[in-house]
Amino acid sequence: MKKKRLGLLILFLLLVNGVFAQPDIELNSFREPGDFGSVTPPLIPLQSNNTNNSSREDIYSYLELKDISTGNTINNIHVIISIEDHLTAEEFKTIKYVGEDGLLPLSLENGTYTLTLKVDKLGTPGNDYINSFDVEVEGRFYDTIFMLPVGSVRGIVYDQNGNAVSSANIQFDCSTAYGETHPIITDSFGSFSGSWLPVGSCKISAAYNGNVGYQFVNITHGSLKDIEIVLSKSLVTQVNNSFWYIVYVVLGLLILYGAHFAVSKKRKRIDEEVKDIEDEKKLSKRSEDILKTLSDRERDIVHFLLESNNQSTQAKVRYSTGIPKTSLSRILDSLAAKKVVSIEKIGKMKKIRLTGWFLGKD
Template sequence: MKHAVWILLVIMLAATAQAAEIHLKESETGTKIKNQLISINTETGDIIKQINEDGTLELEITKGQTIELTVDNQETQGKDYYRKIKYSGEQEIILFPVGTIRGIIKDSLDNIVGFADLKFACKPLPKINHPSNADKFGTFTTVAPVGKCKVYASYGNAIGFKEIQIEQGELKDIEIQLDKTITTIPTKKYAGIGFILLIAIAALGIILYLKTKKTTKPKQEPKKTNRSEDITKTLSKKEKEIVQYLELNKGKALQAQIRHNTGIPRTTLARIIQSLEDKNILKVRKEGKAVKIKLTDWFLGKE
């Protein structure tokens, strides 16, 4: 019995949160976020702390715990940075710039509508769990990524929406009026006609295919190759990862974005970028604190 109790105590002690020093940085430039109030929401509750002057935050947390971080600069009306992650022991967390949306829902007669359904179409990063309904007073509040955002509201068959531009730290007050109607087009009466047309189109397609197959011989097209494909085959795994990330982002990105999305450590990333620059695959340009990376025209076969 005593042995079992000791084992239980060891497990409980191992599960207790340990103090972690986390560096907080801005997603676009990698700049440290300092001297700001930060709201920390965890599974055990909410706390508010001050980020240190060196951009660090001491936090009692265990690996695998979900944390929601919201930075609030007292000089702005809205929230300023946000991120929700499952903590896995990282010493650096990237926060994304946000603003705040505060809205109210009204019908076409200007009456307030409580519990209306909500839908948000904003930038995908950071991932935010927006409210799915207004409260009983017809209002809602949420943080939102910087950039264009469209907010939809509906109640019954009435619907409305508002498209807005969010700036960092801004508090945007909006009013959504349910002045449009959701119309459902009946499909049963047209189902039979649609089925017949579908069969006719399929039959015509088969006839044309068989006719074309008899009159034409298949041509074997030469295998397409280009300079970028040939060069990529010679790169290491991490070099390929960086090149492929740039190709997916129109051939350019900030070094901080590459590090955040690939997970490659800072020093390793710097060494790989230097190697790719020496091979004339990347072009590196510094603008203030930001480091801009792009694929060269030579690598892309433009020269």
């Protein structure tokens, strides 16, 4: 009897198992769109203020990252992602790994966003790529993003005594307009860093309490440059120096112009006097004939008077010709008698002039 009951129980269990047993479920058959296994990390869900998840439409899209200089795919790297929603003004940040295919998967609701992508390769001392752009999402999309090369700078600001300067204002003035070049300030140790600067020449300026300093740096792709800036020039001093420099230049030009004008005027007057002298030195035929009849000393006196604008004093004539005083008086009287010179006594001085008759003017 016991064996019969045991057999019926076993039969009942077999029937129950045959009716209600379910086939095995393969867990791998449940994959969300865009899930490619362990190679591609989870997609980015953009959070929504709407608590009704059933109204949220997830759209899986992909961005292919390429180097703008070479066109090569950028892969096997981590990407720092910043997403700003234009509608809600909310900003979300995350880090994603891009695999061998160079595809960056995104999950975004329909809307307009500003995306900023940053890449820092482990094999370079500085940061490597950046790009910021707007995207309007209306369904699934696939796009190629060309990443712009960047480099990094870190530095310290010192005063003239070699002390580190905290809270100094730092400005980046670069030859190309991309990357992050907004002004910053130094920390309590006088240090600063420009992490995402565009490739090319950058002027990095520091200012504190009216003193300034700067350095020119050539930013290269993936590099990290260390610099020091010494505050040595006062802004007020620079302005004053520039003002006084302009004043000095203007004054110098005025002085040069005045000197040139004075010299030109004097030269013109001298030229006119020389012309008059040369005209007077052009003796008439009468003068030449009279000179032939004069003695050597008389001719010396006449030539001296011609060179002295036709007149001089007896003392100067004696000094220039070397004729003794007693002889000179006698010779002058002889020339006066011949109407070659005229003698005018002014006090104790005697003025000697060539006559107009001798010069051929009378």
